[in-house]
Amino acid sequence: MSTQSDTHYLEAKGFYNWFFSVDHKRIGLMYLAAILFFFVLAGMAAMLVRLELLAPGEQFIDRHGYNVAFTLHGAMMVFLFIVPGIPATLGNFCLPLMIGAKDVAFPRLNLLSFWIYVLGAAIVVMSLIGPPGEAWLDTGWTLYTPYSVESSSGVIPVTLGVFILGFSSILTGLNFAVTIHKMRAPGMTWHRLPLFVWALYSASLIQILATPVVGITLLLLIMERSFGIGFFTASLGGDPILFENFFWFYSHPVVYIMILPAMGVVAEILPVFAKKPIFGYRAIAYSSLAIALVSFFVWGHHLFVSGMSNWSRWVFSLLTFAVAIPTAIKVFNWISTLYKGSIQLDSPMLYACAFIFLFTIAGLTGLPLATLATDVHLHDTYFVVAHFHYTMQGGTVIGLLAGLHFWFPKIFGKMYNEKRARVGFWMLFVGFNATFMPQFILGYMGMPRRYFDYLDQFADLHFMSSIGGFVNGLAYLFILGNLIHGIIKGTAAEKNPHGSLSLEWTVPSPPPLTNFDEIPEVHDWTYGYGNEQHA
């Protein structure tokens, strides 16, 4: 039963030893494989969208096909890739190691949540691409009523799949919250916790509190379509706008489920590669909680032009601005961490710095969307598209890649090719900005989103954006190829190649199955870098 520390978790082979494994590291790795698979799939849908938008008029697919493509892209990216994203992969792998525990609080529940994810994902994918007799889903990932009640496509199975995925998300959040509360090693006080753990904790709270609300919303949508109940149907006294309210009550906090863990990853990487203590530890930790809390009260900014009362519009505008402050604090703290450091620009650090760069754009372009007078013009235009891609791709995906490169030696016990990793990084950085910078201008010009065809005046910028999009897509293939090459052919990694002080780097790479032979005792916080002699 007990394991020796010389057998590491990757040694077990065979389907059974993985698919029935309760080990958090194996589960994290299985999640990683699954979400990257859906990432590539959803990315292909995005390529199709950009292909179609190369020039005005019909290019490669017809208008219905286009609507299906952007629905596929959005639904798969959000529900299958980015929501489980960092917590279920890097979080699962690192959390117990970072707090000095042998596993999460409920290992079996952890496995169950992965199975539920697989089940939900299978249902979503099968029904997105059309079960026999049903058309491909074309409602957009937001599933707005009444269109989603009337659409002839497979709304019910997709909704059911997303509903099931919600359970997976709730269980992961619940598991992490209990783990962080109860499983910390002796001496690992709240104020010694790595900031990635703080970020995971805040994200878990959102998963626990927001997911049930979208659960009930989706259930209502299913009932609406199958039993004709009238929550969202105007002719029965229901209110189609209520769906929007319910939907965004979940889906806005979810943005922070996506971004908070990425912020946590960045806060781990910066001190290691700058050899400096993190600047303003408590401010960063508490601002994660503050963002999580405020995120529940800002959903209304998605409804600024939806016919909501004037009174609620300005209240939601004010509340939305409240999110800007903890976010700004984080950015300032990250940058200050670099001051008087010794900065090594390896690929994880490049990604972390790019995260800050892109995230300032993402955050700042939120200002005109939170402001009532300017949002009216920009609402539902390409400005919004660019804004949220800067948060989700420029923020979360870059954060995920930063973390993947950072913990790669720990996860796989191998090293990737650093030179190619940097080439991939620059390809992505250039491609990404070339895709979405023009879309900000398109937004100011009034180009609406989800348009299959557009007026000639928008053609040049769309063309630029498409070319950037293809570079963006190629960059991902290059980066993932390099990582896969590293798994197969990489050189063996040391225990602690980056010189980090965090607990996960005190165990061998890859870690043994039970993580620690003996639960470690913690005497200091995680960020005791800096070697300046005090007078």
Added chain:
Amino acid sequence: MDKILFNGLSELGTHVDRVHVFIIAIMAFCFIACNAVLIYFMLRYRRKGPDDVTASIKGNHLLEAVWTIIPTIVVLIVFVYGVRVWGDMRKPPENAMTINVTGVQWAWRFEYPDGRIEAEDLYVPAGQPIRLNMVSNDVLHSFFIPELRVKEDVVPSQYTHLWFQADYEGVYNIFCTEYCGDNHSYMLGKVHALGPEAWDRWVRRVPDPDAVQLSPAERGAKLYSKWGCLGCHSTDGSPNIGPTFKNLMGRSESFADGSTVVVDENYIMESIKQPNAKIVAGFKPDQMPAFEGQLSQQDITDLIDYIKTLNE
């Protein structure tokens, strides 16, 4: 290419663009300041060797207080500025001309006070404030005139409003910006702002004999007698079983529980569909049948337009 901002087509649009520019300036400043420091640090403190001395700074309360307070003040200023300009966008001037807009998959339909119906092209006199009273016949739509900086969703069973004023003659785009199905990107239209003469000509244009029809208010008047509204609702101000329709629109009605409401299109629609939802103080409930499902959205809009004509 036309100027993206400050096209000078409407006064309100210019106000909005000032807010845009104000925020763009803030964005540019913050972006450049943050990233200049970031890149400077990245270059200045690059690792020279394994023995580099690094500072052990863990934080600085004064600095952290400063960069909490300053962003708070900045966003508050942006918020207040935004709300002020937006307030004007939500208040149509007194002399605004109301045009009914119906969104259907996938076209816009405009109905003028005189009964003229236009599809896709909205003709308005330049320099005249126009208020749109909008409702959808099917799914959600959104009415957007980018050049004039106005947009509002068009919702089934609820009237939504926006107003604009095109200061100069010209033709401007209308886009639908709420995804509504296959032809969403073809749910387009044009606003034609006409000069005084052209507008006159357009108004006087002899209608096609086949197209001669009643104005919405006239149709509403017919519905008023057809459905027997006059039995309970007078048009001369005298109270009957129900409140009078005279001067109803814009009147402040108070209810048994002491609450009050200023009568608008949505209130009248609710009272037609579900009369018992709100009972004006001094009247009895259960006197009027619910017309939910009996009258079409068009009928309700017509009745409301008729009621509007009873204001002095």
Added chain:
Amino acid sequence: MSEPGTFFHLHEEDPVEAYENFKLGMWIFLATEVLLFGGLFAAYFIFKFIWPTVFEDGSSHLNKFMGGLNTLVLIFSSFSMAMAVDAAQRGQQKKLVRNLAITLFFALCFIVVKGFEWGPKLSHGITPGSDVFFSVYYMTTGLHLLHVLVGMSFIGLLLARALKGRYHEENFGGVEIGGLYWHLVDIIWIFLFPLLYLI
């Protein structure tokens, strides 16, 4: 073929630690349940505000007697569940089995009464699609019914395990957590009953 770390080869956990984790986990889960119903309660208040008369009218069609009866049934079941937890903590086997059986019986009564309530309504054409009140009514009570069913399987499992003598002074966590869940099901009904039937 199976190696350590797979489903049935979990590394050993400290029972006290496991019990505490389990309990905190259940409390968090209950929070998610409250929010699940929270959405419906929000819809209830919004629609009641918009359509007060539809709600008055719909409410008058509900059978107050049966609703009240079910409220009593659930309160008694909650009581017997509390007794079961107490018995488990004291290691009183017989009392535990008896109280779990009583709870299960009351839960079954609840479902039977619900059947008598829904049956005639549905056959008279009062369906979830009748109006917004009945949409709310069927949705809330239906979801609650689903929770009663889940709770019954939970209690059934506890009963089967209790019959095998699995619970004693040092291992009563399962019963306690089952009790927490059942009390939640009960409390949700205590909110639903006056909102739908009385107000």
